[in-house]
Amino acid sequence: MVFFRNLRGLTQPLLSLCFLYLLPGLSGCNVHSNCRPADLSCHEGSFLLFARQALPRFLYAATAPGPVQLYTIDYRTGLLTSSNSVSGGSNPFHAAVDPAGRFLFVSSYGGNLFLAFSINQDTGALAQTGSASSGISNPVGTVTDPTGRFAYIVNNSAPFNVSMYSIGSSGTLTALSPATVAATTLSRFLIFDPQSRFAFVVNTNPAVVSQYTMNASTGVLTTNASFSLPGTNSNGAVIESTGQFLYVANFALNTISMLTINQSTGTLSNPNGTIATGTSPYDLAIDPNSRFLYSLNQGGTIDVFSINRVSGSLTLLSTTTVAATGSGIRVDPTGKFVYAASQAGNVITVFSINQSSGALTQIAVTNVGAIVNGIGLAGQTLF
Numbered sequence: 001m002v003f004f005r006n007l008r009g010l011t012q013p014l015l016s017l018c019f020l021y022l023l024p025g026l027s028g029c030n031v032h033s034n035c036r037p038a039d040l041s042c043h044e045g046s047f048l049l050f051a052r053q054a055l056p057r058f059l060y061a062a063t064a065p066g067p068v069q070l071y072t073i074d075y076r077t078g079l080l081t082s083s084n085s086v087s088g089g090s091n092p093f094h095a096a097v098d099p100a101g102r103f104l105f106v107s108s109y110g111g112n113l114f115l116a117f118s119i120n121q122d123t124g125a126l127a128q129t130g131s132a133s134s135g136i137s138n139p140v141g142t143v144t145d146p147t148g149r150f151a152y153i154v155n156n157s158a159p160f161n162v163s164m165y166s167i168g169s170s171g172t173l174t175a176l177s178p179a180t181v182a183a184t185t186l187s188r189f190l191i192f193d194p195q196s197r198f199a200f201v202v203n204t205n206p207a208v209v210s211q212y213t214m215n216a217s218t219g220v221l222t223t224n225a226s227f228s229l230p231g232t233n234s235n236g237a238v239i240e241s242t243g244q245f246l247y248v249a250n251f252a253l254n255t256i257s258m259l260t261i262n263q264s265t266g267t268l269s270n271p272n273g274t275i276a277t278g279t280s281p282y283d284l285a286i287d288p289n290s291r292f293l294y295s296l297n298q299g300g301t302i303d304v305f306s307i308n309r310v311s312g313s314l315t316l317l318s319t320t321t322v323a324a325t326g327s328g329i330r331v332d333p334t335g336k337f338v339y340a341a342s343q344a345g346n347v348i349t350v351f352s353i354n355q356s357s358g359a360l361t362q363i364a365v366t367n368v369g370a371i372v373n374g375i376g377l378a379g380q381t382l383f
Contacts, residue, residue, distance in 0.1 A: 054379035056332035058124035059339060060104055061348065062092035063370035068106055068117075070124050071348075071366070073377075078337035078350050080366045086126045089113045093140050095376035098148040103129070103171045104376060105151050107139035114139060114153045114163065118171045119378055129171030135163055135180055141189035145196045150176070150219035154187045154201060162190060162201060166219060181221045183210045188235060193243035198224070198266030200237065202248055207234040209248065209259075213266055227268040229257055236283035236329075240290040245312030247293060249281035250274065256281060256295060256305075258312055272313045277303050282326050287335040292358035296322070296329035296340055302351075304358045320360045323347050327372050333379035341372040348372065 055075040062068055068088035071080040088095075089108025096105045097119070104117040104126060113133050117126040138157040144150065144167065151165045151173060160183050164176040184203035192199050192214070199221055201210040207229040212221040231253040239246050239261070246259040246268065258272035279299025286293050286307070293314060295303040302322050305314040323342035330339045331353070338351040338360055346368045351360035 054101070054333040056334065056337065056377055056379055057101070058119065058378040059330075059348070060095045060097070060126075060376045060378070061341065061368055061372050062088055062095040062106055062374045062376075063346075063368060063372055064091045065110075065370075066090060066092065067370070068092055068095060068104075068126065069368060069370070070126065072124055073332070075332075075334070077363070078332065078352060079364050080339075080348065080350065082366075083124060086117065086128070089115060092373060094142045094374040096142040096144060097376045097378045098144045098151075098167070099146060100148050101378040102148075103144075103167065104378070105142045105144065105153075107142045107153055109138055109140065109156070109373075112136045112138065114142070114151075114165070114173065116151070116167075116171045116173050124378065130168075130173040132163065132165065132173050132175065134175070135161075139163075140187070141201075143190050143192065145192050145199075145214065145219065146194055147196055147216075152190050152199075152221075154183065154190050155180075156187060160185055160187050160203075162187070162221065164219060164221060176218065176220055178220065181212065182223060184208050184226065189237055191237050191239055191246070193239055193261060193266070194241060195243055197243075198261065200239075200246060200268075202234050202237045204233045204235065204251075207232050207250065209234075209237075209246075209268060211267055224266055227259070227270075230255070230274065235281070236296075238284040238286050238293070240286055240293075240307060240309075240312070241288070242290065242309075245307075247284055247286075247314070249277070249284050249295060251280050251282060251298075254279055254281065254297075256284070256293075256314065258314055260312055272311065275305070275314045275316070278319060283329045285329045285331045285338070287331050287353065287358070288333060289335060292317070292353070294329055294331065294338060294360075296326035298325050300324035300326075300344075302326075302329070302338070302340060302360060304360065306358065317357060318359045320351070320362070322349050322362075323365075328374040330375055330377045332377060339375060339377065341368075341375045343371050343373075346370055346372060348375065 090110030255274035278297035278301035
């Protein structure tokens with residue numbers, strides 16, 4: 001968060017703007033950067049312009065054989081500090097944070113559980129608020145819709161479907177009606193368009209994307225046919241911020257499919273084909289401004305692509321090395337840092353992002369001490 005007094009020094013684009021009028025009686029010192037509202041004191045009658053922006057606060061690592069480990073994030077440097085851990089059931093596979101950073105959802109692959117936790121907004125500590133087991137079968141990908149009202153978990157074993165829940169105000173899970181929607185064999189990850197209109201599940205064998213429409217009132221997903229991908233064993237997927245383009249990592253072919261989303265029907269097409277990546281692309285991430293796409297490749301590299309905002313096509317910009325067998329990649333809410341989890345060495349590598357080129361520079365490697373299956377980031381708007 002950055003505060004500007006009397007509109008001077010306004011040199012960077014802001015996510016959202018508000019005016020704050022300081023009432024008579026307030027007095028004191030200078031307005032400064034990176035301050036909380038409680039830190040503010042200015043001459044009476046001053047106007048302040050401030051930027052409202054989410055900052056990275058906490059990182060959660062789902063590790064095998066069981067704990068979910070918490071790290072606090074220094075949002076100035078991007079560095080991680082180990083804090084504590086909680087049980088994530090048997091072999092937690094994936095961790096997802098709701099858009100407001102209030103709750104964490106974890107899939108317990110070995111325990112056939114969907115776990116919900118509240119996030120302490122000061123410390124990041126987790127407290128379990130709910131769990132679901134009915135119909136859960138080797139769950140993998142977890143996600144909330146962009147409104148944060150509904151949570152979903154993808155079941156990787158027969159009958160290969162998606163379980164659907166509403167999220168209570170305290171983080172409890174309540175099954176929707178119907179409670180599941182069909183997917184395809186070996187379902188992996190679920191992703192929503194930014195407007196909560198459409199959803200997509202990546203299935204590995206055969207490599208297809210199951211397409212869905214979403215009822216905004218009930219959260220229920222309705223099957224909307226499927227779209228075939230090249231090869232087999234597709235994995236991570238990501239949608240850019242306008243909701244027009246979907247990208248899928250084709251693990252076996254070392255490519256990314258560049259798909260276009262029909263804005264009326266939610267169905268997919270592939271006018272841009274595929275683009276080559278490093279060996280075995282597993283997970284994808286996009287910066288908040290949808291300028292750059294990052295492909296975490298299990299062969300030990302991260303590819304950086306630029307995104308054509310008109311056509312959705314990708315152009316390779318650079319490649320950097322990282323520990324092999326990557327299992328998850330995330331960009332922080334400010335677009336300054338990338339976090340890449342790797343099972344080789346059981347580490348999370350922190351990179352800074354060059355704001356002009358998107359290139360990555362390694363700044364730290366954190367040894368987790370256990371196999372990292374997936375990571376989730378919690379941001380927080382401080383004002």
